[in-house]
Amino acid sequence: MDPRPDEFRLVMGHFATGISVVTTWDGERPAGITVNAFSSVSLDPALVMVALDRGRFITPMVQRAGRYAVSILGADQQALSDCFAHAPVSPGREDFCGAAWTPGPTGLPLIDGSIATLECTVVQTFSAGDHDLFIGRVDSLQHGREQVAPLLYFRRHYLRIEESAEAPVEGKPEG
16 A cells, blocks of 8 residues: 555654755756755765656756756755745745855855755666656765754754764774
């Protein structure tokens, strides 16, 4: 028995994720969309994956360009997350949400103030349900504001880290 989409979304909302904005070029203009389906895939070579709904405006742009960037948002960048998720705000997504941005080392638009950024070349695309999974080779990466906590998404709400404690990972030693 297949779960209903609303039920599946509710259950998957229990998995906290970071918030990122995936960007590429729409001709000569930057374009972006809020995404939380982003993950590392491989360390060697460095590969990441972003899942984009085939019905979203940006999916054919990434297919055409064969490249995308990921700007990982900090806790103070909720307004950008909302806008790139197509909230009814001004300036809107069609105006790149008024976001300050800089071309990265490979020329893709990177959102200023992000806590980390990656520029990627698509090496494989997989069709999965109503999404395309774009596996990207990391061509460039930068870490930004180390002291800023990430903007998180949990149970269909933003989640911020107010107080935290670090604990070592017990398991396979890092090599």
